[in-house]
Amino acid sequence: MAQTHILGYPRIGAGRELKKAQEAYWRGDISQKELLAVGADIRRANWQAQRDAGLDLVTVGDFAWYDQVLNHTLLFGALPARFAEGAADNRLDQYFRAARGRAPSGEPVAASAMTKWFDTNYHYLVPELTDDQQFALASDWLLDEVREAQALGHKVKPVIIGPLTYLWLSRAEGGALALLPKLLPCYGQLLQQLADAGVEWVQIDEPILGLDLPAEWRDAFAPSYQKLDSVAGQLKLLLASYFSSLRENLSLAFALPVDGIHIDCVRAPEELPAAVEALADNQVLSVGVLNGRNVWRGDLAKWQRQLKPLAEQLGERLWLSASCSLLHCPVDLETETKLPAQQLQKLAYSRQKLGELEELQTLLQQDPVADAAGEVAATSAAAVTEQLQDTWRQQPYTERAILQAERWQLPVLPTTTIGSFPQTDLLRQVRRKFRSGEVAEQDYRDHLRAEIAEAIRRQEILGLDVLVHGEAERNDMVEYFGEQLDGFVHTGNGWVQSYGSRCVKPPIIFGDISRPRPMTVEWSSYAQGLSKKPVKGMLTGPVTILNWSFPREDVHRSESCLQIAKALRQEVLDLEAAGIGIIQIDEPALREGVPLRESEHKNYFDWAVACFRYTCSEVKPETQIHTHMCYSNFNAIMDAIVALDADVITIESARSDLQLLRAFVGKNGGYPNDIGPGVYDIHSPNVPEREELVARLKKIAEVIPLEKLWVNPDCGLKTRSWAEVGSSLLNMVEAARAVRAEL
Ligand code: GLN
Numbered sequence: 001m002a003q004t005h006i007l008g009y010p011r012i013g014a015g016r017e018l019k020k021a022q023e024a025y026w027r028g029d030i031s032q033k034e035l036l037a038v039g040a041d042i043r044r045a046n047w048q049a050q051r052d053a054g055l056d057l058v059t060v061g062d063f064a065w066y067d068q069v070l071n072h073t074l075l076f077g078a079l080p081a082r083f084a085e086g087a088a089d090n091r092l093d094q095y096f097r098a099a100r101g102r103a104p105s106g107e108p109v110a111a112s113a114m115t116k117w118f119d120t121n122y123h124y125l126v127p128e129l130t131d132d133q134q135f136a137l138a139s140d141w142l143l144d145e146v147r148e149a150q151a152l153g154h155k156v157k158p159v160i161i162g163p164l165t166y167l168w169l170s171r172a173e174g175g176a177l178a179l180l181p182k183l184l185p186c187y188g189q190l191l192q193q194l195a196d197a198g199v200e201w202v203q204i205d206e207p208i209l210g211l212d213l214p215a216e217w218r219d220a221f222a223p224s225y226q227k228l229d230s231v232a233g234q235l236k237l238l239l240a241s242y243f244s245s246l247r248e249n250l251s252l253a254f255a256l257p258v259d260g261i262h263i264d265c266v267r268a269p270e271e272l273p274a275a276v277e278a279l280a281d282n283q284v285l286s287v288g289v290l291n292g293r294n295v296w297r298g299d300l301a302k303w304q305r306q307l308k309p310l311a312e313q314l315g316e317r318l319w320l321s322a323s324c325s326l327l328h329c330p331v332d333l334e335t336e337t338k339l340p341a342q343q344l345q346k347l348a349y350s351r352q353k354l355g356e357l358e359e360l361q362t363l364l365q366q367d368p369v370a371d372a373a374g375e376v377a378a379t380s381a382a383a384v385t386e387q388l389q390d391t392w393r394q395q396p397y398t399e400r401a402i403l404q405a406e407r408w409q410l411p412v413l414p415t416t417t418i419g420s421f422p423q424t425d426l427l428r429q430v431r432r433k434f435r436s437g438e439v440a441e442q443d444y445r446d447h448l449r450a451e452i453a454e455a456i457r458r459q460e461i462l463g464l465d466v467l468v469h470g471e472a473e474r475n476d477m478v479e480y481f482g483e484q485l486d487g488f489v490h491t492g493n494g495w496v497q498s499y500g501s502r503c504v505k506p507p508i509i510f511g512d513i514s515r516p517r518p519m520t521v522e523w524s525s526y527a528q529g530l531s532k533k534p535v536k537g538m539l540t541g542p543v544t545i546l547n548w549s550f551p552r553e554d555v556h557r558s559e560s561c562l563q564i565a566k567a568l569r570q571e572v573l574d575l576e577a578a579g580i581g582i583i584q585i586d587e588p589a590l591r592e593g594v595p596l597r598e599s600e601h602k603n604y605f606d607w608a609v610a611c612f613r614y615t616c617s618e619v620k621p622e623t624q625i626h627t628h629m630c631y632s633n634f635n636a637i638m639d640a641i642v643a644l645d646a647d648v649i650t651i652e653s654a655r656s657d658l659q660l661l662r663a664f665v666g667k668n669g670g671y672p673n674d675i676g677p678g679v680y681d682i683h684s685p686n687v688p689e690r691e692e693l694v695a696r697l698k699k700i701a702e703v704i705p706l707e708k709l710w711v712n713p714d715c716g717l718k719t720r721s722w723a724e725v726g727s728s729l730l731n732m733v734e735a736a737r738a739v740r741a742e743l
């Protein structure tokens, strides 16, 4: 009989207990002991859920107080020394200092950089390794959790990130791969410890096998895994790859001395036959057939038909799983109280996927019924790209820029923000009460107006040049639009971890999308009416709305994207008609949708860029279009960013010490339009000093021409407090003035 397991389970808790406890601990409201207890409860519940669904192995090691990559950095003793200062014997506080720059003990410190985990909306903390980096097993967290699960009677399968993927994700001046010989012994010791603890299977994740790897990285796999195999003894290794197809790495992966391989059959179903072919007689094949990144029920009948012969051939050597860790899927559909039954029955969250694995396991012991409905034909993006040819603004940027300069009369180094202002407890409370019916719609609207007026007042005092209304009406930049548009379904508890204690609740694209009425015009024009300075209209772009939603699985993504773009185009025109002359269309998630394999990039960018351009193709030349992107490897998407042709782009760059900015310099004179590199990191509560900002601005001005340069924070400010925001922005505006004065 086929076996069942998962690669990982969400750690936030069914009611986001972890988030609440983390934040309470950081605020000083609960003790470390209380925080630890919440974590233990979540782990226990997660393991029990797997056990209840009859999974053959229970996955351990997928829990993290902030991030699983940071967990490994701790494990290998590779946490930079600055995080220990002042928190010397408080390991958890050192960990939080690395993650977010501060913890209940120790002084504020520069946090580690954070970046996206492959093509997901999860963010990990980039290991900062030095060229003479030493590694030593320095933490027992994994072993402790293994023992914790064993004590509860579970048969455990610990999961670790493989050495090559860990190094690939790290930053080291002289190249992280050079550190491999020093890191491998640590893995050896770790495996020995796990074997001594009575573990039979260890899952070792190497998702980089789904990337276009440089030869030296590919070549490093075989010798590394031979070393691990030589120390593994009785221990069995399940090598897991996910998010992408293995292609040229398939034979390499299957030839490694490992006891099993997991493949992502959702992203690369076409590789299943080759995988079966390559499988050695004693190897296990784990097939990820349920989509770990979406909320739809799996097509179990289809998989029953497809896997039945394989199940007979492999017996216990066939393992059934979700495509990737369920970290990217909400926790439990049973907590969804508001959705109607006909919607609920189409959905499966993590806990339900466990049940589906059990169902599929049973189905594979029965004979499949003949294919009744036939499979949905996959549509392609070609139609969308074709349809959007030649839909772009009439004048080139150079001409638009002149008209815009005339119209706006902004100083050099204009100051602005990215859109959102602090969402105060009061605002959240009023919104909650409005949603539950305790606050009447008119009162809610009045409250939003008051919030907007307050945001405008503060910006006027601070002396910013281009104002924003502050996004008080939005709980979330995607959910808000999803709620205004037809075709989306909003869950009550479909939370997914984005980073640390931050969770997002992506809407589900349930059908065709359209805009029944204007979505933001009322708020933007109210704000504009309060100020003589320009107030930026604020929209979320079509690609981001798509990439931060759970997509349909019955049509191509590009089709939904175009539907959203059409709706946004109407909104842009309505804003313009209402007198909003600067409109920002955020696309922080452009990067996320980029396929992991280079050969698929062009196709994606063709339709994604076309959809963005379509949203503003009809605006007047003097209307200024901004866009914004968060942390990203901008290098990889530079051509697409240029092709968006927004008049101004603001980007997140402060935390990477401006390294990210390099992509915008060089290459044919650099980024052609205006650019606002974030001058301070908004993820950290630390207030940047004025002098520090002056220095940073000057550094930026060395590489970006002054006349193109804007001054703004890294990202939106909604997670910060007004106290922090007020001081930070004041310093920012003064820094811009100081630099201007020296010109
Ligand atoms: N306009 C959004 C905000 O300020 C942008 C957020 C983002 O880039 N993620 O909140």
Ligand code: ZN
Pocket (backbone or CB within 6 Å): 418, 588, 628, 629, 630, 631, 652, 714, 715, 716
């Ligand atoms: Zn951002």
